[in-house]
Structure formats: structure tokens, C-alpha cells
Amino acid sequence: MPRVVVDVMPKPEILDPQGKAVHGALPRLGFSGVTDVRQGKRFELEVAEVTDAVLAEVDKIADTFLANTVIENYTVRVEQ
Amino acid sequence: MRVGVVTFPGTLDDVDAARAVRLGGNEPVALWHGDHDLLGVDAVILPGGFSYGDYLRCGAISRFSPVMTEVISAAQGGMPVLGICNGFQVLCESHLLPGALLRNNHRKFICRDQALRIENASTPWTSAFTQGQEIVVPLKNGGGQYVADADTIARLEGEGLVVARYLEVNPNGSLNDIAGVTNEAGNVVGLMPHPEHAVEELTGSGTDGLGFFTSLVERAFA
Numbered sequence A: 001m002p003r004v005v006v007d008v009m010p011k012p013e014i015l016d017p018q019g020k021a022v023h024g025a026l027p028r029l030g031f032s033g034v035t036d037v038r039q040g041k042r043f044e045l046e047v048a049e050v051t052d053a054v055l056a057e058v059d060k061i062a063d064t065f066l067a068n069t070v071i072e073n074y075t076v077r078v079e080q
Numbered sequence B: 001m002r003v004g005v006v007t008f009p010g011t012l013d014d015v016d017a018a019r020a021v022r023l024g025g026n027e028p029v030a031l032w033h034g035d036h037d038l039l040g041v042d043a044v045i046l047p048g049g050f051s052y053g054d055y056l057r058c059g060a061i062s063r064f065s066p067v068m069t070e071v072i073s074a075a076q077g078g079m080p081v082l083g084i085c086n087g088f089q090v091l092c093e094s095h096l097l098p099g100a101l102l103r104n105n106h107r108k109f110i111c112r113d114q115a116l117r118i119e120n121a122s123t124p125w126t127s128a129f130t131q132g133q134e135i136v137v138p139l140k141n142g143g144g145q146y147v148a149d150a151d152t153i154a155r156l157e158g159e160g161l162v163v164a165r166y167l168e169v170n171p172n173g174s175l176n177d178i179a180g181v182t183n184e185a186g187n188v189v190g191l192m193p194h195p196e197h198a199v200e201e202l203t204g205s206g207t208d209g210l211g212f213f214t215s216l217v218e219r220a221f222a
Helices: A017-025 A052-066 B014-023 B066-076 B086-093 B150-158 B208-221
Strands: A003-010 A041-046 A072-079 B002-007 B027-032 B043-046 B081-084 B100-102 B110-118 B134-141 B145-147 B162-166 B178-182 B188-191
Touching: A003 A052, A041 A052, A052 A072, B002 B014, B014 B027, B014 B208, B043 B066, B043 B086, B066 B081, B081 B086, B086 B100, B086 B188, B134 B208, B145 B178, B162 B188
Parallel strands: B002 B027, B002 B043, B043 B081, B081 B188
Antiparallel strands: A003 A041, A003 A072, B100 B145, B110 B134, B110 B162, B162 B178, B178 B188
């Protein structure tokens, strides 16, 4: 079954408190090389087949529901 | 007036909101998230809580519930709608109000008596207050940081659409200390603090919140 992946990330200009919390924990765990962390969401949508119509529908799902485009960007890609 | 109070799965302030409606001189009407029916109410309150467990984003799933289809359409037709806390988040997710609410900038849940200034006393929910009146009501949220792009903030400020502003301390990192906003028509109001918890001397921080619930009466008899 093909899979369409939607990645949702906070927009660059939006403060990301969760990413900040993860980043803040790294030095305490002994990791020192990371300068920033942004946390997003990954959605895996199983579809019967990948067609332009299906991808257009997934894009609409992402745009209206999975992401809040006031504060988040999203990308849609097909994973084989 | 008959004021609908919506219950979503995970709502927790619906009973307090209904009580505040009654103390404010109006008749509360329980509305259910799964119904395509506003039962003929004159106004709607979306109360606080954690609807749908805050899954996906706070308010994101509630926004697509059957009752919200009716609320959105009624709000666009001018019906007064007040969203408190989670209800504010639902209104932003519904695009009835601009902007969005993020987790608090300090990443902690906050619960305190919060001083506010009423910046717009001309909405159907705030007309019992005077412009610039300072009040204290409880604030309790984990995701109360109001954000919007610079143009939107400038428009809100320029057109007087900021309804309430935090005083003394900004409890969650909201831009311009914004605690509540209204839409251009002025009928939809979103507020992060909880006036419904400040309507009786016996409990809460006083009765400063009552004005949000008596305003509708003043409007009806105006």
C-alpha cells in the first residue's frame, strides 16, 4: 500500500517551545554539538493508489486540518 | 437571552460557564458537539477545557465537529460568540478570529489571578465594562501564547480589535500582552482568561468576570 507522508513544522519565525525544551535537555545529557532544535509532526497516510487526485486531496487535508498555516508549514511527499 | 454553552469531549468549564450565564441574567442552553443544532439560541459560548484531548493542536479537531458548522455559520451571520481559553483556540482554528495560540513561552502550565484591562467595551460581551476598566479574573492555561503575523497585529491594534490586555505581567508570551481579541464585526470574542470563574464572592477572585455575562442583557434592552 503506498504511503503519503505529510511533514508539519512550525514556521521559522514562530517560537517553538517544545523544540526549545528538547534543545535545552541536550547539554544535560552530554550532547554539545546541536545549536538548535525544531519539533514538528509527521503524518503517514496510507492510500490505495497514488494519483494526482489523491495527492490533491492529501494536500487539502494537510492545508485545512493537519497543519494550521497561520503558524505551520507542511510538505507532502510519496514514500514507496 | 438564551445562551448556548457547547460541550465537546474533554470540555471542563461548561458547567461554570452555564452558571455564569444564569447569574448574568440569561438562560443557559446546553449544546452538544455532535449535534447540527443550536436549539434556537441567541448567542453561543465555547467554554474552556481540553476538547479532544488537545490532540493534533488545541481546538483543531473540535473545529470540525457538527455543532461548529452551525456556530461558524451563525457567527458569520452576526450571532454573538464568546470563546474562553480552549474556546478561543477553537475560534482561531475556525478562522473566525485571526492569529493562533501556541504553548506558553515559558513551557509551564500557569494558574493565577490575572489583572486585565478591557480595551474594547463595545462588543456584545464587554459592553457592561467601561473602556480601560481594570479587572482581575483567573487565568489557567498551557497554550495561551497569542501570536499573529506583524500585519495582523498592526490591524488588530489599529482597528481596536484587542478586547483585553494582560496587566502587570505577561503570563504566556502573548504578543502585545494580548489576552483577547474580536473580529471586525465585533460579535465574536476570544479570551484566554476565565471570567466564568469570577462571578461569585464565595469562590474565585471576586466578581469581575460577571460583566462578560451581563453585557448580553444590556444589549438586549439597549
